[in-house]
Amino acid sequence: MDIRIIPVTSAPDLNTVIIYRPLAGRAFVGNRAMARLVQALTDDMTDPKPHAGPDILEFLFSSGFLDPDPPPPMWTRSDFNPTTAVLLLTNQCQLRCTYCYAAAGEAPRQELTPELGYAAIDYVCERAMAAGLPEFEVSFHGGGEPTYAWHVLQQCTDYARQKPLKAKVTLTSNGVWSEAQCAWIAANLDGLSLSVDGAPPTQDRQRPLRTGRGSSPYVLRTIAALDRHAFPYGIRLTATAPWTLADDVRFLCAETGCQSMQVEPAFNIKRGGHTEPDTAEIEGFVAAFLDAFEIAQQAGRRLLYSGARVGLATTIFCSAPYNALIVNANGDLVACYEVASDAHPLAKMSVIGRVVEGQVVIDHAARDHLHRLIDERRATCTDCFCYWSCAGDCYPRTFEPGEAGHLQHKGRCTINRQITEKLLLRRIADGGGVWRAPDVSRQDGPCRPPAQD
DSSP: OOOEEEEOTTSSSTTEEEEEETTTTEEEEEEHHHHHHHHHHHHOOSOOTTTOOHHHHHHHHHTTTTSOOOOOOOOOOOOOOOOEEEEEOBSOOSBOOTTOTTOTTSSOOOBOOHHHHHHHHHHHHHHHHHTTOSEEEEEEEOSSOGGGGHHHHHHHHHHHHTSSSEEEEEEEEOOOOOHHHHHHHHHHOSEEEEEOOSSHHHHHHHSOBTTSOOOHHHHHHHHHHHHHTTOOEEEEEEEOSSOOHHHHHHHHHHHOOOOEEEEEEOOSOOSSSOOOOOHHHHHHHHHHHHHHHHHHHHTTOEEEOTTOOTTEEESOSOSHHHHEEEEOTTSEEESSTTOOSTTSTTHHHHEEEEEETTEEEEOHHHHHHHHHHHHHHHHTTTTSTTHHHHTTOOHHHHOOSSTTGGGOOOHHHHHHHHHHHHHHHHHHHHTTSEEEOSOOEEESSOOOOOOOO
8 A cells, every 4th residue: 555644734743644545545634653553554454453453443444544555557658649739839929927937029929830730730630530539639829829820820720620530629828819819719719728817916917918008907808708608718827926816716716707727836036937936935825825725615616736636646747748749839849838949948858859841750769868857757756745646747847957957856846745735634624534535536647738828
């Protein structure tokens, strides 16, 4: 059995722990003597009587805590046969978000050509048909705002719809659209991840237009139209200090029909990259997330953070490096949505091929090298209680350039552990003292990629 012992950081002493079985979906709070007892019982189930009294044994057996683990998720890499094409359309944007990892709108304009998009669509459609799948997927994403390359987006959508297999077409966008664009999106696309940071004061401070004016009136108009059309969308928030996340989630629950929201933090705000949090920023985001999580739960909504996925057992954080064909405006095939150009600090390790004269050419050696780095990082995580849920975490958010840059464990690891601990405590309380997951969600292959902004 895989048993993890987690010190309860809010307890007045070091004797209080969470006894956690991530693969089985079981957890309760006990002391270290109980933790030692549980470990002894799982080491020797042939005769449990010497280890524990009848009341303790009854509790452990009735709670299912001593049931065998289900098989751990296993995934064996196969040939690269992606059935999702992610098209990074442009590096331009109407906004000047304070934390934009790509510094969209500052570099000379780059735009993916329709021909690059067609080549990617052909490639994934052929592989979906060969695999006998009912559909393939095309997703429009950034580097910048995809609707800025409006005609390319429309042309690639039309091209995908003409293929002999059904196309699922989705978009990640800032929602600053004209009424005509909104109507076209609602009529022609199948799903949307909308980047919105919350109530107007937060939205306007963090996501201003390039003129400096607030973007909230345009985004709220878009959301109202999407709700009128009953169009499926999720919201992706970025939280920064000062932490107003609870108020922002409360606003979105009250003013939108969105059922699922994902939040990611940004620290030491600058455009053009990610920076490490200090202790105060870590503590601030963790507290803000937990408050906002409770607000969302009370409103019947879901609030997620990608690094703390209690109830999931997986070996891979995200599918993007493994089974998505991601094409940027240069024609590079990249392993992450964030690597929109060769200016990204991890571009060298992330380029896994090119589109050359309409043909997709995979650099298998480069792809294998990146996968080895990801595997090496996860191998350093075996003692962490987030091992099965975080699965090594997001490589663009955790890797640094350099020979051992992929082995760094810094502030985001602390955030993942702290939020996971607190979510476990909440589930234990909700379960009357024991968390019993009805079924741990297993991912024998890569998870869907968390939305990125």
